[in-house]
Amino acid sequence: MPHSPICPAKWRGKGFFIKRDDLLHPFLSGNKARKVQYFQSFSNIKRIISYGSLQSNAMLALAFLAKMKGWEFIYYARINKELLKNPKGNLKEALLFGMQLKDISKAPTLLENRNTLSHTIKDGSTLYIPEGIRCQEAADGIAMLALEIEAWVKQPINIFLPSGTGTTALYLKKSLRFCPLIKEVYTVACVGDSNYLQEQFFSLEPNATLHPKILEPPKRYKFAKPYKELFALWQELKHQTGIVFDLIYDPVGFATIWHHNLLDTNLCYIHQGGLKGNETMIERYKKKFATIS
Numbered sequence: 001m002p003h004s005p006i007c008p009a010k011w012r013g014k015g016f017f018i019k020r021d022d023l024l025h026p027f028l029s030g031n032k033a034r035k036v037q038y039f040q041s042f043s044n045i046k047r048i049i050s051y052g053s054l055q056s057n058a059m060l061a062l063a064f065l066a067k068m069k070g071w072e073f074i075y076y077a078r079i080n081k082e083l084l085k086n087p088k089g090n091l092k093e094a095l096l097f098g099m100q101l102k103d104i105s106k107a108p109t110l111l112e113n114r115n116t117l118s119h120t121i122k123d124g125s126t127l128y129i130p131e132g133i134r135c136q137e138a139a140d141g142i143a144m145l146a147l148e149i150e151a152w153v154k155q156p157i158n159i160f161l162p163s164g165t166g167t168t169a170l171y172l173k174k175s176l177r178f179c180p181l182i183k184e185v186y187t188v189a190c191v192g193d194s195n196y197l198q199e200q201f202f203s204l205e206p207n208a209t210l211h212p213k214i215l216e217p218p219k220r221y222k223f224a225k226p227y228k229e230l231f232a233l234w235q236e237l238k239h240q241t242g243i244v245f246d247l248i249y250d251p252v253g254f255a256t257i258w259h260h261n262l263l264d265t266n267l268c269y270i271h272q273g274g275l276k277g278n279e280t281m282i283e284r285y286k287k288k289f290a291t292i293s
């Protein structure tokens, strides 16, 4: 995988750096590209099975990976018949890559404990991958991200990235812990609250000193729910930085950065991709707020 660039940016008059993992690839981008890197070298499997939501960025990454490798991809989700009539965004692309969608109620018994599953399961030539690619195997690709940051950094710096499962933030913190120029890896919980995110960290790493520092958002935002102020923030970021961010995680990330004055420190923000998913979020925003154009 080629290195992604780290570029200077300015927002509300303050400078910071952005690691452009969104530029890695149109379908396999951001942290999902990092998280599936380890699986790219697999040769003795025929099928991957995962589960989660119908618009998940992880789903699209796995669909693309499977297509590239010539594997079958079965994805269990709560089926929404309306969505399937006219699939859009991540779902549309994943189906075009050959993803087979099945109802979560028919999930195999191996996935019974799926909510606490934090590693892949290999069963013959089938590989089960936890929701959001939240697993130890993700560490390899994230270590590569850390190496790219280490090769670049010249002055003491803080890192910030918003979290879903927290897998990326956790392994980034772990991989960077011996780099003396990295002061702290900060994150914010976008799925659930800070306690939930901390539990996620513990399920992957029992040693709390290796966990990223969780910052509270200015207010509690429900995951993937449209908020007018977050859309306005996303637009403002686009205008001021010239960069398109993801609509679900990044606005919560930047609201939190502002709330904690992190731009008064030397900061590098990790852009974790997810832009294909914006299509359906923009539609939801337009539906909910007539004034959004």
Ligand SMILES: *Cc1c(COP(=O)(O)O)cnc(C)c1O
Binding pocket: 030, 031, 032, 057, 058, 132, 162, 163, 164, 165, 166, 167, 168, 169, 246, 249, 250, 272, 273, 274, 275
């Ligand atoms: C998946 C995703 C995240 C969350 O990553 P985790 O490793 O689950 O914390 C953040 N931002 C974007 C754009 C994503 O697609």
